[in-house]
Amino acid sequence: MSGLQTTFALNPGTSIPAVGFGTYLIANEDAETAIRSAIAAGYRHIDTASGYRNEEPVGAGIRKGLRSEGLSRAELFVTAKLWPGNPAWGDAPKTGAQSIEECDASLSRLGLDYVDLYLIHAPYGGEKRLEQWSALLDLQASGKARAVGVSNFNETHLDEISAAGLPMPDANQIELHPWSQKPGLLAHMAKHDIAPIAYSSLVPLSTWRAEPGQDSAKTDEMKADGEAFKGMAEKYGVSEAQLLLRWGVQNGYAVLPKSLSPARMRQNLDLFCFAIDDADMAQMATMDRGDGVAWASGDPSK
Numbered sequence: 001m002s003g004l005q006t007t008f009a010l011n012p013g014t015s016i017p018a019v020g021f022g023t024y025l026i027a028n029e030d031a032e033t034a035i036r037s038a039i040a041a042g043y044r045h046i047d048t049a050s051g052y053r054n055e056e057p058v059g060a061g062i063r064k065g066l067r068s069e070g071l072s073r074a075e076l077f078v079t080a081k082l083w084p085g086n087p088a089w090g091d092a093p094k095t096g097a098q099s100i101e102e103c104d105a106s107l108s109r110l111g112l113d114y115v116d117l118y119l120i121h122a123p124y125g126g127e128k129r130l131e132q133w134s135a136l137l138d139l140q141a142s143g144k145a146r147a148v149g150v151s152n153f154n155e156t157h158l159d160e161i162s163a164a165g166l167p168m169p170d171a172n173q174i175e176l177h178p179w180s181q182k183p184g185l186l187a188h189m190a191k192h193d194i195a196p197i198a199y200s201s202l203v204p205l206s207t208w209r210a211e212p213g214q215d216s217a218k219t220d221e222m223k224a225d226g227e228a229f230k231g232m233a234e235k236y237g238v239s240e241a242q243l244l245l246r247w248g249v250q251n252g253y254a255v256l257p258k259s260l261s262p263a264r265m266r267q268n269l270d271l272f273c274f275a276i277d278d279a280d281m282a283q284m285a286t287m288d289r290g291d292g293v294a295w296a297s298g299d300p301s302k
Contacts, residue, residue: 008253010170010195011146011147014117014170016195016197017077019045020045020079020256021047021256021258024258026052029057031057032057035057035064037262038061041265041266046076047256049080050106050121055080058110062112073112077117078110078117079115079116080103080115080117080118081121082106082120083122084099084122087124087126093124093126094128096128096131099132103118103144103145107144114143114144115146117145117170118139118144118148119148123154130161133166137167147170149171149172150169151174152174153174155184162192168193170194171197172196174199175200175291176196176201177202177204177292178204178287179225179287179288180203180290180292181287197253201247201255201256204229204244205241236276238273238274239267241257243276
């Protein structure tokens with residue numbers, strides 16, 4: 001309807017589908033069926049991570065989904081992530097060699113020869129951060145990852161890579177939704193041709209933490225915003241989730257919705273039948289509340 005892009009370029013040979021399927025907090029017993037159902041629903045991007053501890057069933061779901069839909073491996077985009085370690089948790093930062101071993105282990109668990117995108121999950125590597133990033137560049141050169149990037153990195157972390165004279169990431173996966181718009185970080189990324197990938201797109205849903213005893217998670221300002229999203233969704237004849245996901249894709253971000261319901265999976269993928277008008281996009285632009293709720297990247301000096 002609107003000429004909206006269905007993929008976004010990461011590097012000259014690799015594009016990421018605008019809508020992917022997230023697997024965070026999908027239990028092992030549900031993952032295989034969920035992935036198979038997502039591929040059947042039309043998803044062509046599956047996002048996982050070693051830190052989610054569900055790579056084996058995700059890989060099984062990928063294989064079964066491809067087989068049942070008659071698809072080749074090349075027709076599915078798969079993102080995996082390196083857990084870099086976190087000294088604050090007594091988890092030593094990984095060396096470059098360990099980073100490569102971790103990617104090999106993820107490929108083995110997933111049952112794949114390569115991933116389309118491999119990310120450093122967080123900037124917790126401290127003095128090993130550049131060593132880890134160099135290892136990812138080696139993985140890309142070896143063909144084990146078609147594109148490489150980072151997640152939860154801020155401007156300081158990205159500048160560290162630039163100052164070292166290393167190639168910049170193809171992508172940075174970060175929390176992005178109307179309450180956490182990160183204009184400074186996005187402008188900095190745009191200067192370096194780093195593609196944004198959005199997670200936690202659905203935090204502003206009116207149903208998010210709406211159960212008794214959870215409402216304190218939302219300020220009155222947030223609750224008012226939630227009503228605005230509800231009204232906009234009704235105006236376009238779509239769900240609130242579709243509205244929030246469309247906002248991301250319309251801004252140029254790949255998004256990663258998650259659901260165990262095949263009907264909801266299909267609905268979350270159906271973002272190209274409507275466009276948010278300029279007035280509503282302008283209103284949503286006024287709703288930024290700062291860094292977000294899902295992640296704290298920690299002290300960038302470490």
